[in-house]
Amino acid sequence: MTLHPREASRDRRYTRSQNEDEEQRATALELFYDLVFVLAITQISHHLIANLTVQGAAESLLLLLVVWWSWNYTVWVTNELDPESPAVRGLMIALMLAGLLMAVAIPEAFGARAGLFVAAYLSIQIGRHAFLTFAAAPAGSPERERAARILAWFCVAGCFWVAGAIADGPVRTGLWVTALLIDYVAPATSFWIPGRRQIGNGAWEVETAHFSERFALFIIIALGESIVVTGATTAQLTLTPVRLLAFAGAFLSTAALWWMYFARLAELAHNELAQADDRTSMARDAYTYLHALLVVGVIVSAVGDELVIAHPGGAMTTPQIATVVAGPAIYLAAHTLFRRRLTGTANLRRLAGAAACVAVGLVAGGLPALALSLAVLLILWGVVVADYLVSGRHVDHAAGETPPGWSAPA
Known part of the structure; x- marks a missing residue:
């Protein structure tokens, strides 16, 4: 980050080599x-x-x-x-x-x-x-x-x-x-x-490939922690059929979170950042600030998974219900904001998914923890499938005129 564009005379003892034909990667x-x-x-x-x-x-x-x-x-x-x-x-x-x-x-x-x-x-x-x-x-x-x-x-x-x-x-x-x-x-x-x-x-100069990769890797860290929590919690408990179902549901929920970010959104974000007129501002808003919300969503989701695995057949308290639905809802809402900052458009499927998670939480009183968890799981994979279907239709129209209101999904 500098006051003025970089000068050729700058002392580069500690700086990366600047080869425009070669993308920098995480080391x-x-x-x-x-x-x-x-x-x-x-x-x-x-x-x-x-x-x-x-x-x-x-x-x-x-x-x-x-x-x-x-x-x-x-x-x-x-x-x-x-x-x-x-x-x-x-x-x-x-x-x-x-x-x-x-x-x-x-x-x-x-x-x-x-x-x-x-x-x-x-x-x-x-x-x-x-x-x-x-x-x-x-x-x-x-x-x-x-x-x-x-x-x-x-x-x-x-x-x-x-x-x-x-x-x-x-x-x-x-x-x-x-x-x-x-x-x-x-x-x-x-x-x-x-x-x-x-x-x-x-x-500020932002080397796009390196920058976007580093933030994507932190999402992997958060998702990895979710996997560790799921496995470690299950390993300490008696393996009943209901608990194994909760374990599988927790893993599939984490997989859905991964899919939504890495199937298309990460690449879209990289491309938009590379083409941005004000790359610094976009990097600051979309990555420095909004990625924090994505990480919050993943971590809260992991805690919700741990609660469900611990007592899959029992009713949950209000704070526990809030935790189970809040993680995915925050994650989906953050996706919507992230895409909005990148492209100026919103992914309404993710926004609808976030609202559905909240709605499930509001009516979940008395439901077994596993039932609540599976409902959230269906919402997450419903968003994934909807994205996939819209993506396929977008590709079908790519050679011709794109119908009004259509845009590439995140």
Whole structure:
């Protein structure tokens, strides 16, 4: 991210090679880095299932948004930095260690390990951009100006993070919410600093293939955690026919979530990002912000699957019902928003699916957990099948005039 378009004279010690004929891909180092976040996502899922209340859900959401923000910024940075550079490798390994400590602190982040959680998070955010400001970017360059502004925003938010770690109870929560809002508002303002010239979106260069692949891989991480939860929960319990049916339903639900993203949407998103006039703005909105909602949907779905597998024949409480239907509903709604930002059109099938999930939840009182789960499963695969049918009809019309109102499905 820069103040002005890149100059040929720029010191490229730490930057990726710029070959327009070759797409950049995720490296082994980046995949290694992602392993830390497998643990972090698992810890958040466990935190939610152990605290299935409004407060517990809010705390879990805050924890997830913190984890997401630390990972997301690293993707933006590694979209430009050369992973083969020893200095960049050292930075990534240091960030991994801090991320691992942050994941370890998650279960007690609102308790005894608040200090460790905040220290680890700030070490990632401030440490990364201190490296960019004082080591990676040449003095007086647009890159250093850009990194310094981002660093300043992290330092301001850091004051609230630290104060929250020192405080306790509702005061801690309020301070941390304020800090999180500062962190999340910063990109939308292009890291505005009073008295300084505004940074334009042209200051950021987004290598499309690498960028879209990295975010797709995080969806895989979240889906993988869902598979792990499904398998681990089932392995600890007696295998009755009803539980095995719940297990199969949980897996098929996860498969439907995968299908909806990777069958067409991931490729559509990549192509739209590559062709965007303002690639930075689209990358920020569609990936940095909206992908967080997709991840929320996957994680809540995983927790719902665990609840159903644990007691497939029993009636569910209101919080449990809300969890089972909320995950898929959030995921489908996020798909709709994601497509809207990419193409300016909406996938009404996904929106209808989200509404159907909510409707099922409203009438599910007294139903066995397995019945509720299977109803949601039918909705998810109904959306998949509807997408497939519309996709086939779209292909049939591709050689001729496309009927009014038709568009390629996501």
